[in-house]
Amino acid sequence: MEIRDGWRMTSENGGMKLGALPQLPDELMEFAAAWQNWRGDGLPPDRGQVSLDDISLLLPRVMVLEVLSPTEAPFRLVGTSYRETFGIELTGLNFVDLATPGNRAVRGHRPWAMANTPCGSHASSPDLNPSRAGNLIHTLSFPVRPKQPNQPMQFFGLSFGTRKVDLSVSYGIDMVERLADNFSYIDIGAGLPNQT
Secondary structure, eight states: OOEETTEEOOOOOSOEEGGGOOSOOHHHHHHHHHHHHHHTTSSSOBGGGOOGGGGGGGGGGEEEEEOOBTTBOBEEEEOHHHHHHHSSOOTTSBTTTTSOGGGHHHHHHHHHHHHHTTEEEEEEEEOSOGGGTTOEEEEEEEEEBOSSTTSOOEEEEEEEESSOOOTTSOOOTHHHHSOOSEEEEEESSSOOOOOO
8 A cells, every 4th residue: 555645545436636626616726726836746735834825815715624533623713704604603613513413424524534534625515595596605625734743634625606696695504504415525646535
């Protein structure tokens, strides 16, 4: 079994390759390009390699999730646009607990699997707001290695719709509680976790 950048390589199992992302909103492609620049030839970039200046215009939409276990993944930072959109401050809340009880196992497994086989993810769901019919919300996230080896993996993510919309219309927490309609791991060079 091959070892790269300290990570055991796994086999592919139906996700997507980093170089073959679907057509995404420009902001997400900008984020993906910045992340690839941060990592250079490595797998996940170290936190010290992350230059927020590269995504300064996207910062109100950045989320940073820290993965501690399959049941605990707190938001360490959530951009201001999400508070405005959802009507709740998500920073400090457990991403897993925000899912409905029947979806928590899946919600917890995905980031835990991503932390153990470093990979990114792409998720998409139709916009729940009836006035935005046809808008598809995409979320892209990528791993960032902590500064200290004993700290948990973090994931930087952003969400954007396929159409530019007025952010003054809020959704409420129900959008956060749902699992995405479509979810794929993104192979960054270490393979993909098991898709369960």
